[in-house]
Amino acid sequence: QxxxxxxxxxxxxxxxxxxxxxxxxxxxxxxxxxxxxxxxxxxNYFLFTPLLPSCPTGTVELRSIIEPVRSITRRAPGEVIYLxxxxxxxxxxxxxxxxxxxxxxxxxxxxxxxxxxxxxxxxxxxxxxxxxxxxxxxxxxxxxxQPSTFGIPGVAEHSTFLKEISDTITIRKRLMDCLEAANILPQGDEERKRLLSIVVCGGGPTGVEIAGELQDYIDQDLKRWMPEVASEVKVTLVEALPNVLNMFNHKLVEYTKQVFEDTNINLMTNTMIKKVSDKTVTAQIKKKDGSSATAEIPYGMLIWATGNAxxxxxxxxxxxxxxxxxxxxxxxxxxxxxxxxxxxxxxxxxxxxxxxxxxxxxxxxxxxxxxxxxxxxxxxxxxxxxxxxxxxxxxxxxxxxxxxxxxxKLPIFKYNHQGSLAYIGSERAVADLVWGGWSNVTTGGTLTFLFWRSAYIYMCLSVKNQILVSLDWFKVALFGRDCSKE
Ligand code: FAD
Ligand code: NAD
Structure with a gap:
């Protein structure tokens, strides 16, 4: 240089x-x-995180949401060294x-x-x-x-996070392992039930989006490949606070709860996971009367999404x-x-x-x-x-x-909040949008889902990513998602 x-x-x-x-x-x-x-x-690549929850189920392919650093540095006006x-x-x-x-x-x-x-x-x-x-x-x-664990024993050893591409590969493999292992066991077997229990910890947008994506996969695709197993898979979302998606308007929180109920996602609010072992999580449930109880939730796969550290x-x-x-x-x-x-x-x-x-x-x-x-x-x-x-x-x-x-006149940083968007499953999304300083739009449903898709396509870093993600969605609409381990 x-x-x-x-x-x-x-x-x-x-x-x-x-x-x-x-x-x-x-x-x-x-x-x-x-x-x-x-x-x-x-x-050595940029990762478009908003579509990461769509990767484990194959709604979007991994390579569609990454962009090599070198393809960005190559277009820079002066030389950039990447290490x-x-x-x-x-x-x-x-x-x-x-x-x-x-x-x-x-x-x-x-x-x-x-x-x-x-x-x-x-x-x-x-x-x-x-x-x-x-x-x-x-x-x-x-x-x-990095993903936070709050020092809760067993989290780092037994759960998977949803932060990097490698996490989505782990989730995919673990999900398929659980499904195939459960399939060998007879119906009603306790171990089969455990393997078919997917627990997601954290009701922020990451937890909500992955729970929605997994339930979509079960309802829309797994039912065709493994109908008996699919009907027994249970997705449980555990949240310590009284509500999920706390940064969203209250109407959208209620809407999300309703969609979860309709799609059989088991939502456990006021429930804080305190300990994780290889097969169960121990949670403390806060009851309405102020008392608390302890629950053991068996799981085949645990996804940990409790924010940043x-x-x-x-x-x-x-x-x-x-x-x-x-x-x-x-x-x-x-x-x-x-x-x-x-x-x-x-x-x-x-x-x-x-x-x-x-x-x-x-x-x-x-x-x-x-x-x-x-x-x-x-x-x-x-x-x-x-x-x-x-x-x-x-x-x-x-x-x-x-x-x-x-x-x-060296300007200071001014943030311009444009709103929040989240996918909640069954082709529905929630949006809290801000237009200028004068108008807020709070909306949820299928039209919002289409808006969510358009917004994320628009936000993709390159035209190549935009085309690949659109093609992935088209492929899924045409052929569905498969049940291979890879
Ligand atoms: P990152 O994007 O995480 O980048 C950090 C970089 O630092 C990485 O390249 C990493 O490899 C590198 N690095 C790590 N350690 C070192 C080191 N020691 N030395 C050098 N480099 C290092 N936000 C939204 O606004 N909308 C969304 O829809 C949305 N969806 C999300 C979905 C998921 C599943 C997740 C996990 C997050 C989502 N977020 C979303 C949050 C958003 O991804 C983060 O806020 C954003 O990535 C922060 O950008 P960053 O550049 O600070 O960090
Ligand atoms: P978060 O911090 O938004 O939510 C984590 C949730 O986990 C909290 O609601 C917390 O109460 C709960 N929790 C913590 N410990 C718990 C425990 N032991 N048991 C049960 N629940 C527990 O985390 P996130 O969802 O990973 O998001 C991180 C950041 O990324 C946020 O700023 C979020 O806005 C952003 N993000 C945005 C989007 C989007 O806009 N669509 C998607 C993903 C992430």
Missing amino acids: VPFFENGQKKKTLVILGSGWGSISLLKNLDTSLYNVVVVSPR EAEATNIDPVNNVVTIKQSTTVHSGHSGKDTSSSKSTVSEYSGVEEITTSLNYDYLVFGVGA PRDITRNLTSQIEEQKNARRGLLVDDRLLVDGTNNIYALGDCTFTKYAPTAQVAFQEGIYLGSHFNKLHEIETTKYTLAKPTAADNTERLAKKLAKLQE
């Missing part, structure tokens, strides 16, 4: 961590010719980020210090780790969050900065997304804790904002540089005025 601009000014290095909603949106809105841009992420690695340590004092790549492919490294890049290689259990470090002038933290790398950074000592749920940032206590680290999306919900919509808008912010920062830096080394042609008084104006 070019170290200097033609006027002699040093080109600054901008390291972007992550390839999710926030970081990719930033990348698409940044003039990458103004910085040496390095993207570091263990995932498939995860950040493992940040040194905010010396502006150094340590990154690690884990690979099962032998890289040919000797394991000794390779001097210039300061890389080290260590090997354990067939996985080779390559560790190196990068210096940065600016760092953007867009590492997202900070990643280790986020905790690593907060632990090093005095101003972040109260940051339990994510990095604290100012109005310009600058991490409190730093002057060159920015953060966006789910790794931050702000007044906004951790959604793709927020991360995406923050990415757009940061793209334009860095373009403006470059203009400020260039003006400062010219002021420090003026040529005969430069009017320093005018430049000083321009600099003051640029700094004074």
